[in-house]
Amino acid sequence: MSQVNPASIVTLNGKVLETLRSDILSCRLKPNERLRTETLRMMYGAGTSPIREALMRLAAEGLVVLEQNKGFRVAGVSHEQLEDIMRTRAEIEILALRRAIEIGGVDWEASVLGAFHRLSRQPKSDSERPEQINEAWKREHKAFHDALVAACQSPSLLSIRAGLFDQCDRYVALSVTAKTLPRDDVAEHEEIMKATIDRDAEKAERLLRKHIELTTEKVKLSNWFSDVPFEGEELPL
Amino acid sequence: MSQVNPASIVTLNGKVLETLRSDILSCRLKPNERLRTETLRMMYGAGTSPIREALMRLAAEGLVVLEQNKGFRVAGVSHEQLEDIMRTRAEIEILALRRAIEIGGVDWEASVLGAFHRLSRQPKSDSERPEQINEAWKREHKAFHDALVAACQSPSLLSIRAGLFDQCDRYVALSVTAKTLPRDDVAEHEEIMKATIDRDAEKAERLLRKHIELTTEKVKLSNWFSDVPFEGEELPL
DNA sequence: ATCAAATAGATTTTCGAAAATCCGTTGACA
DNA sequence: TGTCAACGGATTTTCGAAAATCTATTTGAT
Incomplete structure (x- = not known):
């Protein structure tokens, strides 16, 4: 999308x-x-x-x-919408992941592995500006999650998922400066990757759901609403 | 949507x-x-x-x-897309239905019951033109399926579902003249309605899935592709 | 002083013509 | 005969100005 x-x-x-x-x-x-x-x-x-x-x-x-x-x-944006979108994304992404695990071939396994590798070698935050998230990391992160579900063979599901992923991404961008819960992203993604390639659908589902819930928590804890203009006027220059 | x-x-x-x-x-x-x-x-x-x-x-x-x-x-349109969209719609509609069954209140039950009643009293095909589907029936049919999931409390899920429902509806419209498998719509809808109000999620899911699969079969059996212009040119007047 | 109608400025929405692009055809040339 | 560039009609895309609409403020009547 x-x-x-x-x-x-x-x-x-x-x-x-x-x-x-x-x-x-x-x-x-x-x-x-x-x-x-x-x-x-x-x-x-x-x-x-x-x-x-x-x-x-x-x-x-x-x-x-x-x-x-x-x-x-x-x-x-609102807390309600954040929760709604994140939950829907989780459920749909899980649908897609289960199908991918069912029907994906070895090429798909390879691409998931590759995407994880590229992601794991990318520093999450830029060395100069540790508050900003590294653009390349964001790209690889998206690519990893794309790769997970790519084999699900359902254009409609994939395009819906892509739209929801974008919506979620906006909330993440909003909460970017917040320094909250430390988090071991690499380990999280690695576990998901392994369960997926092992075709352990139950485990992969559980991990992916947890992964998305953690993101939701992180965003919720940040104070993004502080600099969002109120219904009506844009921010002053 | x-x-x-x-x-x-x-x-x-x-x-x-x-x-x-x-x-x-x-x-x-x-x-x-x-x-x-x-x-x-x-x-x-x-x-x-x-x-x-x-x-x-x-x-x-x-x-x-x-x-x-x-x-x-x-x-x-294509057979592949038909199957894809119908399957995705089924899965998403089931997600929404399960949530609705979980959290819907008595008002929701009442509205489902009411929607079913209105649908059941509507003749499916017009008396004059038995090949054309009655517009009012279509409206009530849509309203019934809307009512089923309305209580799910998730705007995002509802709007995604609405979009998929529309897409499916287009295929149904395409196959409208086909006289295939006779089908007891009223009974199908009634069963779904009852299982839903009984909060029997498993049964409701099974019935709804079957309902959508039957529609898919009906559409597939019709020869809609016959008067669809080929990739490239529109139909002659 | 209060309320409603009128006015004016800012903004959105709509229009039709101009520019850009596509695609089939012609015609030059090897 | 085959290839390719250039032409021309049809269509899409883009522009900026005109019309419609909104909002805040002033005016005027009670």
């Missing part, structure tokens, strides 16, 4: 869509922030049409909200 | 979106059919922008496909 499809960057529309999505997911555009056409036209150097078209798409994906005749804003 | 929200009909954009979606779901616009802007402008009496915006949204929902610089077409 959100992977940067190189074929989609040929039209202005496609470029705006990708950039806008990435800006929202990374919270460079904050939750609830108004998205005025004029402002966006400046930001992305495009006319009204490609901008509105991209916004309309993102609205369907749930990253943006349209109030008729009052324009677009970045979708808001 | 697709319910006709009265608040969304104030802008031209909203009108086009609703009409277009309904035309696609009912297969008045056939799978693979090209959607030229000029044609749509005539059909819906609107300018380029609202049309393209609506199309962009439907593209995100998977009802329409955009090929860059080549325009939009109605999403294609």
